[in-house]
Amino acid sequence: MPKVTFIDADGTETTVAAKIGDSVMQTAMAHGIDGITAECGGAMACATCHAYVADDWADKVGPAGETEADMLDFAACEVKPTSRLSCQIVVAENLDGLIVYLPEHQV
Amino acid sequence: MPLAPVEDKVTITELVENPYPLYRRLRSEAPVCAVKAVGRVMLTKASDTRAVKDDPDTWSSDDPNTPMKRAFQAHTLMRKDGEEHKAERGAMMPTFSPRNLKTLWGPAYETFAGRYLDRLPRDEVVDLFPTLAGPLAARILAEILGLPEASDDDMQFWSQALIDGAGNFGWQDEPFERVDRAHMAMNALLEKNVDRYRAEPDQTALSVMINADDPIAWSQIVANIKIAIGGGINEPRDALLTVLYGLLTNPDQLDEVKRSGNWGAAFEEAVRWVAPIQVSARRATRDTEIRGIDLPKDTVVMTIQASANHDEDLFEDGHLFNALRAKNPHQSFGSGPHHCMGAHLARMMLGKIMLPMIFDRFPNMELVDPSSVVWRGFGFRGPLNLPVRLN
Numbered sequence: 001m002p003k004v005t006f007i008d009a010d011g012t013e014t015t016v017a018a019k020i021g022d023s024v025m026q027t028a029m030a031h032g033i034d035g036i037t038a039e040c041g042g043a044m045a046c047a048t049c050h051a052y053v054a055d056d057w058a059d060k061v062g063p064a065g066e067t068e069a070d071m072l073d074f075a076a077c078e079v080k081p082t083s084r085l086s087c088q089i090v091v092a093e094n095l096d097g098l099i100v101y102l103p104e105h106q107v
Numbered sequence: 108m109p110l111a112p113v114e115d116k117v118t119i120t121e122l123v124e125n126p127y128p129l130y131r132r133l134r135s136e137a138p139v140c141a142v143k144a145v146g147r148v149m150l151t152k153a154s155d156t157r158a159v160k161d162d163p164d165t166w167s168s169d170d171p172n173t174p175m176k177r178a179f180q181a182h183t184l185m186r187k188d189g190e191e192h193k194a195e196r197g198a199m200m201p202t203f204s205p206r207n208l209k210t211l212w213g214p215a216y217e218t219f220a221g222r223y224l225d226r227l228p229r230d231e232v233v234d235l236f237p238t239l240a241g242p243l244a245a246r247i248l249a250e251i252l253g254l255p256e257a258s259d260d261d262m263q264f265w266s267q268a269l270i271d272g273a274g275n276f277g278w279q280d281e282p283f284e285r286v287d288r289a290h291m292a293m294n295a296l297l298e299k300n301v302d303r304y305r306a307e308p309d310q311t312a313l314s315v316m317i318n319a320d321d322p323i324a325w326s327q328i329v330a331n332i333k334i335a336i337g338g339g340i341n342e343p344r345d346a347l348l349t350v351l352y353g354l355l356t357n358p359d360q361l362d363e364v365k366r367s368g369n370w371g372a373a374f375e376e377a378v379r380w381v382a383p384i385q386v387s388a389r390r391a392t393r394d395t396e397i398r399g400i401d402l403p404k405d406t407v408v409m410t411i412q413a414s415a416n417h418d419e420d421l422f423e424d425g426h427l428f429n430a431l432r433a434k435n436p437h438q439s440f441g442s443g444p445h446h447c448m449g450a451h452l453a454r455m456m457l458g459k460i461m462l463p464m465i466f467d468r469f470p471n472m473e474l475v476d477p478s479s480v481v482w483r484g485f486g487f488r489g490p491l492n493l494p495v496r497l498n
Contacts, residue, residue, distance in 0.1 A: 029161075037436065040446035041161055043193075045200070070205040074451050076371075107375055107435065 002096035006051075008035045009104040018091040024100060025049040025087035035102030042087040047074040048106040051086040054099035058082045061089055061098070077103035108401045115143040122485040126385070127426065130414035139400040145485075147388065148408045153415035153438065155397055159389050160410060160443040163188055166389035168445060170407050173388070178272025178286050179337070181330035185445070192444060198323045199331050202251060202312040203448055208455055211310055216247045216456050217464075224468055227497055232475050235493040236348060244344040247456065252332055252339075253304060253311030254296055262340060265289040269337030274486055293336070297329055335449075342383040343453050345489025347461060350377035352490060353428035355474040360430045365466060371458035373430040379437035380428045385413035385488050387441060412438040413488065469497040 001017040004027055008014075018027040028036035028049070037048035044067060053061045061084065064072060068088050072079050086100065114137070117129050122144060133140050133151040141148045150156050159166045169186050176182055184195040201207070223243045227233055245262035249255055254262075272286035297313065304314035312335065316328045323331075350373055354361040364373050391406045402408065416437045417425035440447035447453075466472070474480075475494040483491055 039440060039442045039450070041443040043444055043446065045446055045448070046440075046450065073205040073209065074454075 005099045006033045008102045023087045024089040037106040049086040050075040052101040053082045076105040111141045111148050111400050112137050113141045119144045151411050151414035153418040156410035156415040170388040174275045175273040183330045198316045201315045240344040240347045244340045248339045253313030266340040345383040348490045348493045349381045370462035374458035375435045376430045378439040379416045382413045382439040471498045
């Protein structure tokens, strides 16, 4: 199973095994990662699963889509070029080792 | 495993007056408990309410034995699941897009808010429920939905009629007769506006739904608009009154928020402290269990977000308003597929626009007699009055 590492705003790292096909948000929820709220459960109707993809991974993960980029306007913390809604990143074999940083707040 | 224990002492009158003491007791003694007064199994812990909402396969929104269908003259998206729900919700979603909020509804709200604040008298006692919170919530909603001709009073009357009808668990005649009158007026206005929006489409909900490439049925368009009317006035109204009460009774916090400008946190705290929508219903689609309690198929549970928001596992002194909380994982907008569609709109209207505006205009606003504020409601809850002196 691919590994995904979440690094929260305090710098605490948590590495978990992710199921292929799950979103990074679902992976976080399944492992009780605090920094992801995911109010809407993946419907792209909120911006509470905001995450920053580590620079080294940004190309592989790709940028936010148009609707996603619009929704990121509602994110509680600063939106950067590497910002994504983690519900829209699907775990695949080629993302093994993915690192995402979590914002200080989701609301 | 055992079935849920039964609480048969509390009355519906007590729940309407103040349900929080019962919730506190249930959280510690019986977090999965059948409460006779409401005929439902109450879930009062935050992890349980969240888990149920996030698992729509096990927990359906279709609670068949409620007066809602009768009250709305329709099976609405609130009580649907899966693709059917998604299609009807999706039909209205473009109206609430981030872009529309920023470019249309935010500026519109700001204009109305300024106008409604201008009308308020200074240096005398004024109740902000009927003079500001209710009418302003009605006005912006009428504009967003595509019913600009509806008066504030019309909108509030229709909304209350829908709410009272949907909550008419005693199946009395009067609430249904009243909501039927409201339907006649709403239907007439909707039909009248269709031609105009076909000719001149805009971003209002009615226009977006009728002009979609593959529109949903007219009956569902009408039902969606009515859900928004029934569910879009009292929440921002009650949230505004609650946040003002919270800040005015905690002047230290108000000073700090004025200094930091973090009005959004004050708004979040208000809807945590007294959730405008306190409870939701879900039905088990299969035999299941929570905390070792058996919940057979077709059990209807009430997820009590009002209680989840006070859960000792997540909040210190949850019964107190504290706009300076570091973390506030409340569930007042729900979660999962039915997550509140108006959440961003509410956060923008109140947190970004109204709160800074009202305290800028009336920096010395005083709550006249906090003990005279009456709080009511079991399903929906908020203050019935908010007497202030503006200066």
